[in-house]
């Protein structure tokens with residue numbers, strides 16, 4: 001297949017490119033820095049510097065849409081919120097316009113979202129039928145999904161990847177957590193009762209491939225392992241995997257004062273379950289957090 005990937009240079013995109021190249025697909029990655037694409041994604045991968053370069057005579061059989069400014073790195077000023085919105089919602093609207101205008105339309109669009117779609121729901125177990133939350137991150141995901149779903153009106157199969165924090169030995173959540181935890185400075189966040197869904201990169205990539213190839217797959221998918229944990233459990237499990245103590249607590253008030261609204265990403269959570277993946281008989285390689293961490297930290 002000819003596949004267009006936005007955000008293909010990112011943490012998930014790079015692993016996905018590797019897996020798709022191994023299946024023999026021809027890849028094009030949209031990047032603001034097209035020269036970096038062959039370096040990050042593979043020498044054989046083509047680059048598009050902007051969606052305006054997608055001419056109607058270019059053929060893509062599938063589109064995977066992962067682009068987005070990092071959500072946790074910087075303070076959520078009005079300007080930052082606009083950048084988070086534009087890099088996901090506005091970009092997806094433009095992408096869908098290009099899909100609709102293409103002479104040869106892709107059969108499938110796999111488009112990004114996050115378990116943050118559900119907002120802060122305490123202990124409620126969330127499958128794909130649950131409603132969207134009301135906070136900024138939830139409304140961002142909802143608008144991102146709504147923009148992607150417009151492609152259904154031109155006959156494209158659309159899957160929405162409600163992604164849990166992806167555990168990888170190459171950055172992301174673990175990349176941020178490992179330095180303090182390795183020094184024995186790991187800390188529970190607030191009361192530690194907030195749920196943390198997670199997924200091992202290997203399962204994430206395998207699930208994306210499944211959704212790409214399964215003609216019956218459509219709509220939202222919780223891209224999360226079946227055993228989410230609380231923050232306290234995550235903290236203890238990571239510390240144990242590193243043979244370090246985790247005796248500290250980062251007080252909620254301190255996080256709120258230093259991070260503002262963005263602290264909700266750390267102090268609130270979702271207990272998301274992969275209902276539709278389970279129904280599709282997907283067999284997770286990693287269902288248990290300790291096993292996933294042992295695998296990643298051993299590499």
Ligand SMILES: NC(=O)c1ccc[n+]([C@@H]2O[C@H](COP(=O)([O-])OP(=O)(O)OC[C@H]3O[C@@H](n4cnc5c(N)ncnc54)[C@H](OP(=O)(O)O)[C@@H]3O)[C@@H](O)[C@H]2O)c1
Nearest residue numbers: 007009010011012031032066067068069087114163165166
């Ligand atoms: N990793 C996770 O745990 C996780 C969890 C939930 C949801 N997600 C979502 O899944 C997607 C992929 O995640 P990731 O961890 O691979 O992200 P990442 O490493 O931050 O990569 C995102 C990619 O998006 C592109 N991008 C960033 N800002 C952009 C902008 N202003 N305009 C256009 N493109 C821009 C970048 O490509 P160029 O620099 O090449 O342009 C970058 O490689 C993201 O949208 C993220 O929100 C990830």
